[in-house]
Amino acid sequence: MKKWNLVIDVAKCNNCNNCFLADKDEHVDNDYPGYAAPQPRHGHRWIDIMRRERGRAPMVDIAYLPTLCNHCDDAPCVKASLDGAVYQRPDGIVIIDPQKAVGKREIVASCPYGAIGWNEEKNVAQKWIFDAHLLDQGWKEPRCAQVCPTGAMRSLKVGDSEMGKLAASEALEVLHPEFGAKPRIYYKNLYRFTQCFIGGSVAVERNGVIDCLEGARVTLGKTGARLAELKTDNYGDFKFDKLDKDSGSYTIGISHPDYGNKTVEVPLGESQYVGVIYLR
Ligand code: SF4
Numbered sequence: 001m002k003k004w005n006l007v008i009d010v011a012k013c014n015n016c017n018n019c020f021l022a023d024k025d026e027h028v029d030n031d032y033p034g035y036a037a038p039q040p041r042h043g044h045r046w047i048d049i050m051r052r053e054r055g056r057a058p059m060v061d062i063a064y065l066p067t068l069c070n071h072c073d074d075a076p077c078v079k080a081s082l083d084g085a086v087y088q089r090p091d092g093i094v095i096i097d098p099q100k101a102v103g104k105r106e107i108v109a110s111c112p113y114g115a116i117g118w119n120e121e122k123n124v125a126q127k128w129i130f131d132a133h134l135l136d137q138g139w140k141e142p143r144c145a146q147v148c149p150t151g152a153m154r155s156l157k158v159g160d161s162e163m164g165k166l167a168a169s170e171a172l173e174v175l176h177p178e179f180g181a182k183p184r185i186y187y188k189n190l191y192r193f194t195q196c197f198i199g200g201s202v203a204v205e206r207n208g209v210i211d212c213l214e215g216a217r218v219t220l221g222k223t224g225a226r227l228a229e230l231k232t233d234n235y236g237d238f239k240f241d242k243l244d245k246d247s248g249s250y251t252i253g254i255s256h257p258d259y260g261n262k263t264v265e266v267p268l269g270e271s272q273y274v275g276v277i278y279l280r
């Protein structure tokens, strides 16, 4: 049986919020019996864009992480619903029945991802429904993927084994795998949001002028092992990414055939720019 999955490329999301607005447009003031009661105009963010800033000037990057219901294959919300108020369809989409869920505020707490909100006016739990009402009419993708201008969102209806192969080949990850919920929202380049970098710049003094040093060899080491190696770019910059937060001390080694070498120890908490390192 093929199931719906959504792949989100964190590196392509620019926080335009088109996906959020399309979901609002679809659900505010609109009732879809069997799928979802109208979404409140304020307060609910069924598609919510999280933001994370890394580093410090002049080496800063910002990542945006769209979050929504993960339509989990082993969903705690479905397991907690003994009367069928929350259920998973054969195509993988998890639905909170807008009639059966009336008055059941406990459904909100059953999601470890915090993806379910409470609609005070309608007295019902709600979340993003993968636009199941549109897919059932023949739509090829949910509105969030349709309106995304950067191609950051991609929906696929495929079998589990095909999705597993795709996840492996594209290094896709899910949020909080430790929950054991088997989410079907996958993320590409998730490290931009979850991991850290060590960056810096290398410069030299030439004829009394400070100049960026392009092509210096920079190595990243930890407890005697070499983890990575690169060359500084034309601004003299280097950046080692995909490092774990609070992962201890790293050794940065810098060398250039004309300007010698230098070693710097960097204890890593959060992402950091170590500043300008001068070779002589
Ligand atoms: S529409 Fe695309 S680029 Fe814009 S916020 Fe949503 S995922 Fe990001």
Ligand code: SF4
Pocket: 068, 069, 070, 071, 072, 075, 076, 077, 078, 094, 110, 111, 112, 113, 114, 115, 116, 127, 181
């Ligand atoms: S993300 Fe939460 S609401 Fe959505 S299926 Fe998983 S457990 Fe249920």
